[in-house]
Amino acid sequence: MDNPNIVVNPHNNLLTFEEHFYALQDVDEPNTYRNLFPYDEIPKIVFNQRVVPINMPEKIWITDTTFRDGQQSRAPYTTEQIVRLYDYMHRLGGPNGIIRQSEFFLYSKKDRDAAYKCMERGYEFPEVTAWIRANKKDFELVKNMGIKETGILVSCSDYHIFYKMKMSRRQAMDHYLSVVRECLETGVRPRCHLEDITRSDIYGFVIPFCLELEKLGKEYGIPVKIRACDTMGFGVNFTGAAIPRSVPGIIYGLHTHAGVPSEMIEWHGHNDFYKAVTNSTTAWLYGACGVNCSLFGIGERTGNTPLEAMVFEYAQLKGTLDGMDTRVITEMAEYYEKEIGYKIPSRTPFVGKNFNVTRAGIHADGLLKNEEIYNIFDTEKFLNRPVLVAVSNTSGLAGIAHWINTYFKLKGDDAIAKTDPIVAHVKDWVDQEYASGRVTVLTDDELLAAIDRACEACNKKLAHE
Structure with missing residues (x-):
């Protein structure tokens, strides 16, 4: 050149x-x-x-x-x-x-x-x-x-x-x-x-x-x-x-x-x-x-x-x-x-306790219909972390139904709809809790006890693991 x-x-x-x-x-x-x-x-x-x-x-x-x-x-x-x-x-x-x-x-x-x-x-x-x-x-x-x-x-x-x-x-x-x-x-x-x-x-x-x-x-x-x-x-x-x-x-x-x-x-x-x-x-x-x-x-x-x-x-x-x-x-x-003994901040992506947890009732309603609406990808497949709904005063019927289905791994025909009487009973209890001045999210043990009471009232059973 x-x-x-x-x-x-x-x-x-x-x-x-x-x-x-x-x-x-x-x-x-x-x-x-x-x-x-x-x-x-x-x-x-x-x-x-x-x-x-x-x-x-x-x-x-x-x-x-x-x-x-x-x-x-x-x-x-x-x-x-x-x-x-x-x-x-x-x-x-x-x-x-x-x-x-x-x-x-x-x-x-x-x-x-x-x-x-x-x-x-x-x-x-x-x-x-x-x-x-x-x-x-x-x-x-x-x-x-x-x-x-x-x-x-x-x-x-x-x-x-x-x-x-x-x-x-x-x-x-x-x-x-x-x-x-x-x-x-x-x-x-x-x-x-x-x-x-x-x-x-x-x-x-x-x-x-x-x-x-x-x-x-x-x-x-x-x-x-x-x-x-x-x-x-x-x-x-x-x-x-x-x-x-x-x-x-x-x-x-x-x-x-x-x-x-x-x-x-x-x-x-x-x-x-x-x-x-x-x-x-x-x-x-x-x-x-x-x-x-x-x-x-x-x-x-x-x-x-x-x-x-x-x-x-x-x-x-x-x-x-x-x-x-x-x-x-x-x-x-x-x-x-x-x-x-290291505490990972709860909102840390992929690993935090709340990274795929929703509290809003309108979001829970979407998740109940199709989890892709509010989940970034199949977190259960890739991280062994199914999408969750934390139950609080804003969760509504859809949030409670989603929590029950996720906890008990109920899918397809076995899944509980938000119109199920069990869900309504649990929601009544949740509303009473927050009407009494509660400000914290409900724990798993509290929800399980409420579900047991609802099942007895509705003569239904959910299998605890």
Whole structure:
């Protein structure tokens, strides 16, 4: 080709102007994007109308940080609890390993024991990976345990480089590269956690740094994984939003300008601005194969992207669960509440006590006629959670009938209609309760007692389980 600045883009096979080589900008003063992040005001979302293409990889997957980031915000799990949860994740991820990896601390003997016991399970997925301090001794520990990949913290915003580490960008990059080289020399795959990427200088530091990481990976024949960490939850998914807050822009820059393959890009989001799930999905859509999550979103401050949420995001994007057993999600939620003692907020999607429970009488009437009207999908099939109606003063005859049918598993011709005398008797009792000043929802035991009284009055029987 006559013009050396025109090349064939391997991603779309179109002739393209060769991208500018991005060199490190070793600035004297930190760039804190004060116009975007004025500390005494709410952060700004700025648009520059630069639009990058959607480019979802053929294969996408989930990785887990329940035993790393998830343990930084709560009491540590016991070894037995970690192994049990790891078993659950293996079942949830299914034979195709959609939950591909899980990361573990290795600081203490308890941490190492848990990692060992999970490795002894012999599962291909999720692969046990590590999170360690960036030094030679810990790299050797990872290698001696037979763990093939470890996370390394490489903070990339000037907030961290200048204010926390007290370094210049050049000093930070040289330090990080030396640490990654030590890891590569042990034969362990490094996973570089680019902390605070949504406040970093993407083209002045992140892209040049990733270009150097790619060179190191080629030198040692070991690919270097990039985890883009939205540490403060500042990422936004909006088309045309400006970097460093633009999730599409960050993923595009890593993939196209730094040359990081999609399978080596992973998004790690936090939920400070309620965007963890949306941003993780956006990372998939724009070229990251992996999204990093924790069970029920348990993690630092507002938490991480909930793993169970991304299971259903995957199914919506791909049109299939690819072998994932979503019923395990309910088992895990019950285990957290009964064995670990963690109280899941009642309105949490998919796992909260009330996520598919309705109280409004008009909704209950619709559910009685066809549950698709007010249920997001067949929750009984996918989560072992039949749609429920909580009986209160607003439930009406339809709500009470639905509760009876659900509790006693009455279907088809066996189901009780809202016109049944039993339902009328129970409703009379419910009305009396609230007329007397009651304000709380009725319990199952109270309703069962009321149904027994109604059955006696109507000379009918319902079989208690």
